Amino acid sequence: MARALYIHWPFCAKKCPYCDFNSHIREQVELAAWQDALLADMRAEAAAAGGEPLTSIFFGGGTPSLMPPALVETLLAEAERLWTFDPEIEITLEANPSSVEAAKFADLAAAGVNRVSLGVQSLDDDALQWLGRLHGADEAIAAVETAQRSFDRVSFDLIYALPDQSPDHWRAQLDRAISFGTSHLSLYQLTIEPGTRFATDVRRGLFTPLDNDAAAELFAITQDVTGAAAMPAYETSNHARMGQESRHNLTYWRYQDYAGIGPGAHGRRGGFATVRHKKPENFLTAVSQRGHGISEQRLLAPSDQASEALLMGLRLAEGVDLSALQSRFGFERTELIDEAKLAQYIGHGLVWEKGSRIGVRPDGRAVLDGLLAEIVADALVAA
Structure with missing residues (x-):
């Protein structure tokens, strides 16, 4: 039974050169058509995904803060129905820190x-200019402060391991980020994704990504600084104060079911993986013709589910509980993990084991x- 809902809003004001997400630029967005389509897609998914109370809703994109607050309110009212x-539901919305979007925070x-x-x-x-962002640093800081006045919980993203970025520069960025007092930070190393403008720039020799050793040093600084600030990593790139972890993130990484609606949205329910049509126009057509935006729905083999869960x-x-995975998917422990490799990496201090639970240490x-x-x-x- 799905207890989490993901809603994808595919539109952005500009495509960032590092981004490989399902985001699109459109001069006009017919809001009435999109409201109708998202509501229909949601109803179809609710009929298939069961009726347990939702513990989290996540508006991702694209840039969901471009949505009118009235549309957000309509979608939430239907999800609740x-x-x-x-009672403790977490409702997250991704936002760009432009002053125009920050002005909507109270209404959202x-x-x-x-x-x-x-x-x-x-x-x-x-760095913001190089990353192709439409906001400046002062505007971003003002948006963080506005968000903290409007919402119970605030997180923000930073990208590091930029070309030629020094340890001192990144440490100063981290210290300043932590000083704002938010409960959650997502800290991502720059990855050159295929199909992005940055991939083309690297191929043309316009810049050289930071080498692995330098990036590893910045990663180590990240763990040290956030750990000292009581914001340790609860996932490789996500850091939070105790009890402030993203419930949406945890649903995904704990391999629990979630419903996904909107263009390109993925979902997982009852052993099935669902994928919606990515192109906005194709999604709208699919919903109008079939009442939902699903382009692919496939039954996952138990081996696929167990592998993904691991x-x-x-x-x-927190790692994973191997006994729970054995019970859930019907495999023996030796079918889930390579015992010799596990023992080897435990010996190297990269992996830990406590009872039936295993996990990766910070160095790993x-x-x-x-x-x-x-x-x-x-x-x-291989199964």
Whole structure:
């Protein structure tokens, strides 16, 4: 039963050069048509995903803060009618820190949003310009302060490991970010994703990404500074004060069911994976013709589910409970993990084991992808 809902708003004012998310630029957005389509898609998903009270709703994008607050309120009212809300529901909306969007924060809070995630990305004007952002550092800081007056909980993103970024520069950025007193920070290393403008720039030799050793040093600084500030990583790139972790994030990484609606939205429910049409126009057409925006729905084999649950869960500081996974998916422990590799990396201090639970230590997170490829049993990955 899905207890979380993801709503995708695909439109942005500008496509950032590092972004490979499903985001689109349109001169005109027919709001009435989009309201009708999202409501229909939501109703179809609720009929398939069951009726447990929702514990979290997440508006992602794109740039959901471009949505009129009245549309947000309408979608939330329908979600509550369809599922009902847990008394402690977390309702998050991603926002850009422009002054125009920050002016909507009070209205968005009145609509029901109680947590905002701001795409600050940097507190340095030169870096923001290079990253293709439409806001400056002062505007971002003002948006953080406005958000803190409007919402119960505030998070913001920063991107680091930019070309030639020094340890001192990143440490100063982190110290300043922490000084704002938000309860959550998402701190991402710059990744050159295929199909982005940055990928083209690298191929043309316009810039060289920071090398792995330098990036690893910045990652280590990130763990030290956030840990000292009582904001340790609860997931590889996400940091929070105790009890302030994103419930949406935890639903995803704990491999729990969630409903996803809107263009390109992914969902997971009852052993099925769902994907909506990515292109906004195709999504609208699908909803008008079939009453939902699903482009693909497939039943996941137990081996696929177990592998995904391991790969996602081991990103979390809390790790995964192997006994629970055995019961859930019907595998033996040796079918889930490579015991010899696990023992090897425990010996190297990169992995921990306590009872039936295993997890990755801070030193292991710097090489997480390679570590996971080693620990998860080959037979499970190949199944």
